[in-house]
Amino acid sequence: MGHFGDHQISIYVDGMIGGTTPSITTDLASLEAAAAQVLDPAPLGYIVPSAGGGSTARANVAAFERWRIVPRMLRDHATRELATEVLGTPMAAPVILGPVGVQTLAHPDGELASARAATAMGLPFVQSTQADHSIEQVAEASGDGARWYQLYWPSDPELCESFLARARAAGYTHLVVTLDTTLLGWRPKDLDRGYLPFLANQGIATYTSDPVFNARLEKPAAEDPVAAGIAFAGVFPNPGLTWDQLPWLRERWPGPIVLKGIQHVDDARLARDHGVEGIVVSNHGGRQVDGAVASLDVLPAIAEAVGDDLCVLFDSGVRSGPDVLKALALGAEAVLLGRPYLYGLALGGQPGVEHVLRCLLAELDLTLANAGYADHRDLSPDALVRT
Numbered sequence: 272m273g274h275f276g277d278h279q280i281s282i283y284v285d286g287m288i289g290g291t292t293p294s295i296t297t298d299l300a301s302l303e304a305a306a307a308q309v310l311d312p313a314p315l316g317y318i319v320p321s322a323g324g325g326s327t328a329r330a331n332v333a334a335f336e337r338w339r340i341v342p343r344m345l346r347d348h349a350t351r352e353l354a355t356e357v358l359g360t361p362m363a364a365p366v367i368l369g370p371v372g373v374q375t376l377a378h379p380d381g382e383l384a385s386a387r388a389a390t391a392m393g394l395p396f397v398q399s400t401q402a403d404h405s406i407e408q409v410a411e412a413s414g415d416g417a418r419w420y421q422l423y424w425p426s427d428p429e430l431c432e433s434f435l436a437r438a439r440a441a442g443y444t445h446l447v448v449t450l451d452t453t454l455l456g457w458r459p460k461d462l463d464r465g466y467l468p469f470l471a472n473q474g475i476a477t478y479t480s481d482p483v484f485n486a487r488l489e490k491p492a493a494e495d496p497v498a499a500g501i502a503f504a505g506v507f508p509n510p511g512l513t514w515d516q517l518p519w520l521r522e523r524w525p526g527p528i529v530l531k532g533i534q535h536v537d538d539a540r541l542a543r544d545h546g547v548e549g550i551v552v553s554n555h556g557g558r559q560v561d562g563a564v565a566s567l568d569v570l571p572a573i574a575e576a577v578g579d580d581l582c583v584l585f586d587s588g589v590r591s592g593p594d595v596l597k598a599l600a601l602g603a604e605a606v607l608l609g610r611p612y613l614y615g616l617a618l619g620g621q622p623g624v625e626h627v628l629r630c631l632l633a634e635l636d637l638t639l640a641n642a643g644y645a646d647h648r649d650l651s652p653d654a655l656v657r658t
């Protein structure tokens with residue numbers, strides 16, 4: 272006992288002896304189609320599509336297809352280990368629930384359900400600045416689980432200081448700073464509907480629960496949600512950010528800092544030279560620059576350049592256990608999940624997220640084992656060929 276892969280046997284036993292089958296598909300690549308059956312068109316149109324015509328999102332998936340696993344035989348994988356530690360945070364597997372905003376679009380429990388599922392599975396949850404529940408509420412929901420906070424660095428420094436102070440006070444230890452969304456990308460599916468949840472007071476709970484933000488409003492957000500949305504739209508864009516502002520952030524955050532959205536090897540080197548602890552190689556799931564390079568295609572060169580000095584994490588396009596294996600083999604210490612867990616949330620709240628995570632970890636465990644790896648730390652690019 273003790274392997275995540277045992278989940279497979281329990282599903283078969285439930286089917287053959289108990290007569291029950293999983294209520295959500297175990298084929299994680301088809302979660303999107305299942306979620307599309309339960310979500311209303313506007314939230315679905317916000318969550319699933321990417322920037323422009325979607326070419327970056329397609330490239331993310333195609334990049335995973337090009338790398339193929341080359342299984343090794345007779346290497347004893349009876350005892351296996353998925354558990355790991357990333358920047359001092361212990362986790363049951365090298366998988367993190369990435370920062371995803373406005374989670375009540377998927378389910379009324381939103382981030383609370385995802386944070387609880389993460390803690391139940393022993394994985395970290397990254398609380399987005401763009402959330403529907405406050406920093407403090409999600410900290411509480413995380414219980415004794417890891418607390419990582421994702422910052423959208425607002426153009427108002429006093430507001431930024433307030434977010435950081437609140438996150439520290441609520442027990443968050445790691446700061447993920449998202450750099451690729453200083454301005455929202457061009458998203459035709461939302462534009463065609465004229466749909467932006469923030470202007471309806473959704474996804475801005477971090478702001479409307481903040482004393483600095485509220486002091487700037489004429490009326491409380493509950494009384495005038497439109498004005499709150501407009502005030503958010505005034506402080507969110509921050510296109511003037513530069514590398515020289517990182518020391519300012521460092522002074523206000525004592526723990527590890529991870530820069531999310533790195534795609535160029537020179538930016539990875541700049542991150543290292545500016546003394547942060549980690550990066551997320553990510554193109555935001557293709558939601559920002561349409562036509563951008565697939566995130567997986569830049570991972571090997573970045574890992575090669577800075578992997579010895581920095582913690583290199585990865586996201587964008589991870590849909591299955593084999594995808595996790597491929598990203599780890601190409602140099603990531605762990606991956607972040609985006610849409611897949613949100614689809615689980617849409618399909619079943621907290622248990623739906625747990626289902627997705629359990630299936631992903633089981634598939635990862637079995638794929639590693641059948642490919643001849645008892646420990647994911649033994650993976651290297653040699654585990655793969657590029658076709």
Ligand SMILES: Cc1cc2nc3c(=O)[nH]c(=O)nc-3n(C[C@H](O)[C@H](O)[C@H](O)COP(=O)(O)O)c2cc1C
Binds near residue numbers: 554558611
């Ligand atoms: C609906 C949605 C909302 C997101 N919100 C945020 C956010 O608030 N902060 C952030 O850093 N990234 C956000 N992301 C990007 C994810 O953290 C992650 O980079 C991306 O989803 C990974 O790609 P994948 O969905 O293909 O796995 C969001 C993604 C989606 C799909």
Ligand SMILES: O=C(O)C(=O)c1ccccc1
Binds near residue numbers: 452
């Ligand atoms: O939807 C997103 O991907 C996202 O991260 C975001 C964040 C703030 C405003 C708009 C979108």
